[in-house]
Amino acid sequence: MPDDSLETRTSLAPFHPPTDTDRDIPSDIPHAAVIETKPDPLPAAVSTTPLPQLILVTLLTGVAGGIGGMGLALLLHFIQHIAYGYSLHAVISDENFLAGVTAAPPWRRFLVLLGAGLIAGFGWWAMHRFGRPLVSIKKAVTEGAPPMPMGTTIAHALLQIVTVALGSPLGREVAPREIGAVLAGWCCRRLGLTVEDTRLMVACGAGAGLAAVYNVPLSGAVFVLEVLLMTVRPRVVIVALATSVIGTVIAWIGLGTDWQYQFPHYPVSTGLMVWACLMGPVAGVAGLFYSELTAWARSRAPKNARIIVTTLAAFALVGLLTAWLPQLPGNGKGPIQLALSGAEGPGSAVLMLAVKLVAVIACLLAGAEGGLLTPGLAIGSLLSVPLGEVWNAAFQTGIPLGAFVIVGATAFLAVSMRMPVTAILLLMEFTRAGQDFLIPMIAATAGAMAVREGLARNPRGLMGRIGGCLFSRTMLNNAGMTQIKTLPQVKQL
Secondary structure, three states, rough: OOOOOOOOOOOOOOOOOOOOOOOOOOOOOOOOEEEEOOOOOOOOOOEEEEEEEHHHHHHHHHHHHHHHEEEEEEHHHHHHHHHOOOOOOOOOOOOOHHHHHHOOHHHHHHHHHHHHHHHHHHHHHHHHHHOOOOHHHHHHHHOOOOOOHHHHHHHHHHHHHHHHHHHHEEEEEEEHHHHHHHHHHHHHHHOOOOOHHHHHHHHHHHHHHHHHHOOOOHHHHHHHHHHHHOOOHHHHHHHHHHHHHHHHHHHHHHHOOOOOOOOOOOOOHHHHHHHHHHHHHHHHHHHHHHHHHHHHHOOOOOOOHHHHHHHHHHHHHHHHHHHHOOOOOOOOOOHHHHHHHHOOOOHHHHHHHHHHHHHHHHHHOOOOOEEEEHHHHHHHHHHHHHHHHHHHHHHOOOOOOHHHHHHHHHHHHHHHHHHHHHHHHHHHHHHHHOOOHHHHHHHHHHHHHHHHHHHHOOOOOOOHHHHHHHHHHHHHHHHHOOOOOOOOOOOOO
């Protein structure tokens, strides 16, 4: 889940259950409507940190985020190559993960996933049992800026990278954000920055890590502004942009300047625009369902020794499925690329959509950790393929399936991660699509977010009844989404 806070609402909004990393919400509150309080945006207060010191920490934060993101990405590629036996001569090569997994025999895929389950189970059990309680990025940017424990945070990030490299269906994007944030916080405290500026730098460190690992400097900065700090104050904008750019440029040293996905030059037509307007509400409902389902799964995950058994079972299941479907392991980058290039047919897309969702939920239920950004992007992409094919068949429009994918995936990601502006910019920087695609992407995202807000704000109306059909009372109660949830107010910087 993203390290963000939601605006005040009474809704079906995802409930984030109390864990060792976030004890802000009492667990004994009687069932009632969900009430979430959005932290106050950062004000235009003047920093009390001397300007030279602030500039120094900005540089250090960007460099730390860049080195951390680059190091984690290189580690991920190295483990992937060793585990599946491809491109052993180079850490960064032209042979991608999907090709390497496909070339590996089925027995090897299964054994690698089984090993991932053992590492995940024992690793996270040991971390929960012996490590200091984690402090999430979301909590680290609240009032008081509680420090993120260095050892536990690094272990948490490394476990995510190792398991994703071995084939976990979860995402890797949380790990570089955590490394960037924890290093930024450490620098701030060593150099004596104020609490307010420490919060700013922790958020910017997370953005720099995200920017570095994906080569998305603008998205990394906007993630800080939209999701973590919720402000566009000039001082914050300048620092966020500077750290994200520095982190990205540092990562170029080891990762190169290529973008994440190859996207053909597709035209934007009237038919695509109409489909985007219709796809928005569909993506809104589907994205909300995905968000609720993953929140429910995480709320049921064990933290004790039982996690060793559950993760082993979940990864064994993923391993069996991987022996049949080599597109399944990993965060979902392979299926996304196939969908964007038009190489994913509607039948295989539906199959992969179902299997990917099962794998993600199974691993979350088992207690595995990881991001949901790329898995959500994969599910949104796979959902768009059959819906686009139906549109083409019904109206004989002949629109390339990849054009449907980038539009639908953007809207789905915006809702599932609750970051519409960041989602649009991410897809643009991921693919380097032409700016003409901004129009259908914005249209679909606006429709998706409108439906999400309608379901959230009007639980007794038509949309609320739709939501009630999608999210059964059992799921809502199990997820704890009927509790009153009040996030702590964040003191403005």
